[in-house]
Amino acid sequence: MRVALFLTCVNDALYPETGKAVVKLLTRLGVEVDFPMGQTCCGQAHYNTGYRHEAEPLARRFAEVFGEYEAVVTPSGSCGAMVRELYPRMGERARAEGRGDSLARTLAPVVPRTYELTEFLVDVLGVTDVGAWYPHTVTYHPTCHGLRGLGLGERPHRLLAAVRGLDLVELPGAEECCGFGGTFAVKNAAVSAAMGADKVRNAESTGAEVLCAADNSCLMHIGGTLSRLRAGVRPVHIAEILASTEEDPAL
Amino acid sequence: MSSTFVGMPAFPEAARAAVDDPTLRANLRHATHTIRAKRARAVAELADWAGLRAAGRRIKDHTLRHLDRYLEQLEASVTGAGGTVHWAADADEANRIVAGLVKETGESEVVKVKSMATQEIGLNEALEAEGIRAYETDLAELIVQLGKDRPSHILVPAIHRNRGEIRDIFAHEMAAWGRPAPENLTDTPADLAEAARLHLREKFLRAKVGISGANFMVAETGTLVVVESEGNGRMCLTLPETLISVVGIEKIVPTWRDLEVFLQTLPRSATAERMNPYTSTWTGTTDEDGPRAFHLVLLDNGRTDALADRVGRQALRCIRCSACLNVCPVYERAGGHAYGSVYPGPIGAILTPQLRGTASEIDASLPYASSLCGACYEVCPVAIDIPEVLVHLRERVVEGGPAVRRGNKVVLRPARGHAAERAAMRAAAWAFGHPSALRTGQRLASRSRRLHPRALPGPGRAWSGTRDLPAVPAEPFRDWWLRTRGGKDAK
DSSP states (O other): OOEEEOOOHHHHHHOHHHHHHHHHHHHHTTOOEEOOTTOOOOSHHHHHHTOHHHHHHHHHHHHHHHTTOSEEEESOHHHHHIIIIIHHHHHHHHHHTTOOSHHHHHHGGGTTTEEEHHHIIIIIIOOSOOOOBOOSEEEEOOOHIIIIIIOOTTHHHHHHHTSBTOEEEOOTTTTSOOSOTTTHHHHTHHHHHHHHHHHHHHHHHTTOSEEEESOHHHHHHHHHHHHHTTOSOEEEEHHHHHHOOSSSOOO | OOSSOTTOOOHHHHHHHHHTOHHHHHHHHHHHHHHHHHHHHHHHTOTTHHHHHHHHHHHHHHHHHTHHHHHHHHHHHHHHTTOEEEEESSHHHHHHHHHHHHHHHTOSEEEEOOOHHHHHTTHHHHHHHTTOEEEEOSHHHHHHHHTTOOOOSSSOTTTTOOHHHHHHHHHHHHHHHSSOOOTTOOSOHHHHHHHHHHHHHHHHHHOSEEEEOOSEEETTTTEEEEEESSSHHHHHHHSSSEEEEEEEGGGEESSHHHHHHHHHHHHHHHTSOSSOSEEEEEESOBTTBSOSEEEEEEEOTTHHHHHTOTTGGGGGGOOOOOHHHHHOHHHHHHOSGGGOSSSOHHHHHHHHHHHTOSOSHHHHHGGGSOOOOOHHHHHOTTOOOHHHHHHHHHHHHHHOEEEEETTEEEEEOOOTTOHHHHHHHHHHHHHHTOHHHHHHHHHHHHHTGGGOOSSOOGGGHHHHTTSOOOOOOSSOHHHHHHHHTTTTSOO
16 A cells, blocks of 8 residues: 655644654554655634635645545545545635535545544554553543544553553543634634633643643644643654654654 | 624623632633533433534524515414514614503503513613613522623523622612511522512513513514413413513424424533423414404514625524523633623624624624634534624624625625734744744744743733743644754754
């Protein structure tokens, strides 16, 4: 199977360790991963802020860059949801605007082949025990677009529960948004910060060392809040936990 | 606090004040979390909830698609049953009609059933200007009216008040409106309810004119339906000689069979009850029973414009249950007043900019009053995809484009104040279209990373006022990939 890693622009620039972890994890599971260099951004920030027309060329680029792969794996629930939920909608809107089928037809092939990482592991590879070792207390925050957009459900929990040494503790109010929301974080900074502070308080109440999620954009907001509030919890992407082994442990 | 929303600051500014108010935060958190949990339990009891939700959506979509036909059918049914139907294109026309009808009776006071439509058009203020006093009789609306306050929730308008505050309002304000509160009033729920009962009872027994809205209008029989919890609505609907109902045109259901679906989904979504305590239905007038005159004022006020929008029209499915407010993390922290409209929360953020347009600062800011977390869509009993409409309205704000205003096709201009954002979005889109330029930028950022501040000045404080910036790594991923051939070479 030809599998491409769609790392996302945020991870490429700010969280390369997450990308390395995905490569390490998938390689360990026998999957040959490619990273097409033409990839940039799925267009989510543009689309969600009201710049759908600016997002269209980015979506077309995505479809061209990833079109030849049988599966596209991304360690981001929101970018995964952008492709799966919103690319078809962009095609529909272009059609409704009298611009024909071109966009819809270009985007259609990559939509069903794009998977968020935990989906790919559980649904495509059919594994929940990925052979990981991570001797820490971890609490999991299901990010909104993964939870309600892609319907990841129990997949991340099942993967984490199978990690040796990992003590998974439940996060109170887990399904409440952390307050990131892309440009919402700066457009409505006060509300966003209040939501982030509540998420941090809930994380602290679990006594966990690590707050884990499947989306670094949310973790950037939660992590920035954790560090500002000097909370004793670290933000870690789920890929880094699943990639961690006794021979090559993650922090 | 003023009882109207004119001159509201934009949402972010109003929300900031609410976030900084610890009493308000505590009141809202307690109330929304309580009702949120109860609703989840009430909905989980029904094995066919998903089917009911889909049916509600279909019935509303069908009705909206054929609204012209059902409105005429309703008019014929109501008229045939002894009522009189009036058509109001906007708030001013509706207010003029209602004030005229009250004056014809020679009365100078009216009792009101809780009604969103009359709040939307500012009926109480319009009547006051004509020398007619309107008494709110819903307990929470009474608290709001006595407190010279504004409603902050569709279903629980005084959700921002706690018992102590309500006691103070009753003790200080009731006397100016009628029967004073009993001496030594405590803040126990039973005492507060008794004070309201005594105060309102004299209004019910004296009033000759009642004013209501309606939750539903059944086209086939011309029947109006009000669902409520207190029975005060039924007092207003049955005791006065004249009843005037102001109802949005989207409140129609074709048949009683259709109504049955919503009488299951509305109470569970709204108050987490299996069935609401009072369901009042009336069809025109009945000899020697109830009001002798019945007037129905059908209100457009922007609804036809919303109906013309392919994406936005789904907001007209709303049955005003408030489930989206109770589950919304933004509403919970910003409170209802920050939305600058009688329709707060997620549904308000998509309804208000459609009914009023996006010309004012507050209305243009509403589509951004959401992190797009999707909790609202998940609980909506008529499956309104609120995040989809929010993003659609954001596009209207920043790009302008075709819309319908007061029945006329117009091309809206982009809102002001988005120039810098637009430039940044275009620049980002250009860079993302040129991977080599993007890579150069990433490398520059990585090489200069020791110089990066942990906090940003100026507008950047919106982020770094409360959050540390992530550290930029020494090497972006794509450079690592090239250098190590995807980790095959040494790290």
